[in-house]
């Protein structure tokens with residue numbers, strides 16, 4: 001892959017930095033004065049007038065997902081070694097213009113190498129055997145091809161499993177195995193003999209994530225006798241009056257609260273409560289209130305565990321109140337990004353050109369699987385229509401669709417039947433589909449006050465580059481505001497965002513393909 005043909009020459013595309021500071025950009029609306037978005041999927045935050053109680057939970061029509069499929073989880077259990085592309089070589093030309101990255105992707109590093117690097121979030125000094133897990137669980141994780149714990153698993157598990165139980169606030173980069181950390185603690189604490197009542201509850205912000213977590217529990221506990229895992233998410237009429245007898249329940253907050261209130265879920269024996277994506281759950285007005293209500297309906301002595309890749313400063317004190325006296329594992333802003341995700345941006349001159357660029361990127365979208373994140377449900381559907389008119393095959397998943405349709409769609413995406421998915425922030429968090437190699441930010445994420453939202457950016461791009469894999473994110477910017485928002489996010493995480501030179505489209509494609517190629521090559525290596 002060649003870099004810009006003439007790196008010393010002035011670039012046609014001014015750098016992001018330049019665009020932000022250019023005098024004619026003085027009329028950029030101040031971020032504080034921007035209107036609050038009307039669509040609750042577009043942003044997160046508390047104290048929003050008219051904010052829908054729970055964008056993910058309440059908008060869904062019922063679907064029976066009590067028996068969530070786990071085939072995809074069994075099949076995707078880490079069968080592979082990883083190529084960890086080394087992609088330095090980002091150079092700023094003398095004029096400061098963004099130059100195309102030239103990845104040197106010929107250095108393949110196995111997962112075992114990554115896990116031996118103390119600076120990598122997947123690093124560990126211990127084995128799972130040393131963590132005091134039940135043999136049936138060790139067998140389960142071995143079946144999933146988990147050979148060594150990640151840093152968060154190694155640090156969190158001993159703290160979570162010791163007695164008397166202590167609360168925990170745990171933070172670790174996206175795709176580093178937080179689910180297994182809280183799941184193994186729960187599976188170690190639950191009594192599977194005789195008791196047919198819920199003993200552990202996991203709350204997640206969306207039905208997709210709740211179903212995925214159910215699947216992880218099922219695979220992980222496949223050698224445990226009498227285990228029963230239930231999903232408490234919006235369901236069809238026939239299932240709505242069933243009593244929850246599973247020992248472990250994974251649910252969305254609104255439905256779980258409803259089931260406890262209706263005495264269909266008896267909470268008296270619950271001893272562990274986990275909030276996955278805890279910052280998001282506590283921060284959102286509706287979800288946060290529901291989580292508090294659910295917690296208040298549980299026994300006072302429960303162990304409370306909060307996990308996320310992000311805990312923005314304004315949520316930390318809230319989290320500490322929710323989980324008092326918790327052991328805390330935290331990260332600094334600049335430690336949050338995942339090394340394997342190559343973060344690029346495309347500087348478009350208008351909304352129209354932004355869409356044209358998206359069309360041009362379709363070729364690279366289908367190299368692996370891709371997610372295009374957009375701001376609103378309406379724009380998701382609109383972009384899908386427009387792309388389909390151009391002959392492209394794209395699926396669309398937003399909170400406006402019925403639960404059953406959403407289940408079909410995400411399952412098709414997991415299985416590779418749909419390769420390009422347009423989604424709102426409903427899929428920004430937690431979703432683990434290892435084939436996702438490209439994430440496109442069609443809109444730069446903003447919070448409810450219209451300010452740039454670094455946490456959502458991080459979660460969105462974290463749908464790729466899972467557990468040491470390599471991925472690419474491309475953010476599309478087209479005006480002062482989107483330039484400003486992306487610049488803010490880059491500065492917040494202290495990450496180099498590399499501009500693609502759209503005047504040489506072949507180079508753009510090649511750059512993306514080269515990185516993706518390294519990712520796919522890596523996926524063929526075998527574990528040591």
Ligand SMILES: Nc1ncnc2c1ncn2[C@@H]1O[C@H](COP(=O)(O)OP(=O)(O)OP(=O)(O)O)[C@@H](O)[C@H]1O
Pocket residue numbers: 077078145146147148149150153172173174175176177178179180308309429430431432434462466467
């Ligand atoms: N010890 C391990 N060895 C190998 N693979 C693992 C290990 N632990 C987890 N994984 C795999 O890593 C992937 C990411 O795990 P998980 O979804 O739990 O990440 P996460 O930290 O919760 O990410 P996010 O912040 O995006 O929710 C999953 O596919 C999981 O199967």
